[in-house]
Amino acid sequence: MSRLIDVENLTLQFDTDEGRITAVDNVSFSLEAGEVMGLVGESGSGKSVTAKSLMKLNPRNAIYGPDTKITLHLEDGPVDVMSLQTDAEMKIVRGGSISLIFQEPMASFAPAISIGDQMVEQLMIHTDFSKAQSRELSVEMLDRVGISDPGTRFGQYAFELSGGMRQRAMIAMALSTKPKLLIADEPTTALDVTIQAQVIDLMKDLVTEFGMGIIFITHDLGVIAQTADKVAVMYLGKLVEQGSVRDVIRRPAHPYTRGLLAALPTLDDIDAPLTPIPGDIPSPLERPSGCVYHTRCQEVIGARCSVEAPQFMTVDTNHAAACHIHDANEGAA
């Protein structure tokens, strides 16, 4: 496999009326071609902001940290995303190479242009296809995401489709340019389980077919278990755990990940009580000192947690967590 993207020390703040908010705090990860990474965390943890940062799509009040480095590895060599300034330069990442499926389905389609025209238009901008080829490919993609009668749907407007169909059309559009990296922000949340299974299958096919890399954002750990190779868990802008999907789901190393798993209703034991993580997520304006999770953590090991921010520590091959308990376990080593 070859490296697709390196994200190093991504930090992103927003200037707001109430003060400066840290939405993403020193996040690093990388992705290989053909690899699927799940990004999970509660609402407000910074998943969408992280995703948009990779394409520099955040609004004007966003301030990137000075150490932020994002490198996209394309056939023609590495691209330093942070150094891209003009619209022409940004084209490298915004069309073609990286596709983003937005969390807000309505945001992706203009209301007054038919679904098909929008698909064709963006294909013609980002590829060398003719209009006829673009049309053919668009209809084929609509068909592949499970939209029946794709020829008719092609001519319809976003408001004429049901929520689930709109979301699938969006997925079809994002995939039609055959991007190197697909960022899918909660792409299946509004879908029924039956349709969700179809869409997940399609994405997996495309990974094998085109060696595409996927960053899959969701708070559904079941979806992650069925699609991702590796998982990154975020809390309040921080990455708290990273590892292979098996390790993270079977042997979660961070108390937050354990909390997320415990809160999940599963069919294995329908009598088991649901256990929420106690307390509310702190406001981003009042980020806790030390470990950002210590105010809700069930496994606090003393004053250290509220004073000192834990570093990422390896718990196993390709499995790391930012929690002081692992430091304690390693003893004096």
Added chain:
Amino acid sequence: MSQPTLISAQGLSVHYALRGGLIGPKPYVGAVENVDIEIAAGSFFGLVGESGSGKTTLGRAMLRAAPISRGDVHFDDGEVSYSLKDLGKQDLKDYRKRAQLIFQDPYAALSPRMTVRDIIAEPLEVMGLTSSRTETDERVREIAAKCRLNVEHLRRFPHAFSGGQRQRISIARALVSGPKFIVADESVAALDVSIQADVLNLLKAIQEDMGLTFLFISHDLSVVAHVCDHVAVMYLGRIVETAPTRTLFSTPRHPYTTALLSAIPSLDPDDRGKVQKLEGEIPSPTNPPPGCKFQTRCPHAIDLCRTQEPSLEHAGTEHRVACHRWQEVGGEAN
């Protein structure tokens, strides 16, 4: 052990007229068709099914908030007994305080310009259920406390709250008039797993504490498995299977139920590719297929299924299924 029925539907249909069609019969959407359902007092009754299957419409019809085209809904809480189809104005007003809806979207449902106290108090004031501000305040504080909102919260505006807190505000608002029957329509769908667990536990606790009856609409079967004692599965406006939760999840009889259960993503990464997929989409309710409505996607369909619509038959104690072939094809879950 068996509780009296609080609310039931008999042959209930909800049709929405469509535009056009000057010649021939008037076209309509059969959002709910010939539904029979019985909800026992004190139960947590789940309603599941794909998008567009008619869950919201059925819930709304039971609140008299959707037009009843055929059949009827009966409500009997021991104090009053109503036939919803022809409910007089006065009775309808009374019914509104006995049956309430918790909205789907905690972000859209709350007016941003009202304080939390005013939002919760509004139903009391609109229905004229309290006679003084002091009495209203007392009711609001009492119900807010049950929903784990404190006096401090009541003074604030909803934008200052997280998703879970907003959902607690919606719940308090629905409960303040002292209803017996609550329709919770996708009440936790927009929430994170952790907040979702918190809100579900709260709903269960309140239900037991206040002796309420819930119709819980959801497309998340794992959630339904955990909180509901009874489940009905809808497909294209019809109930295709209904049973106690444990029975439905262990021995589903309808091929559609089996497909739904097997599509739930497992938490075990080694289960990949084991999902039994349902091909195609739910047909349009304006132009439903003849015979069994599921026949266009059913792997077991035979000629009989294409011509004759199956009716609900008993498949066990409190277990009913509408499938010609349930005895041959009923699946074991997982």
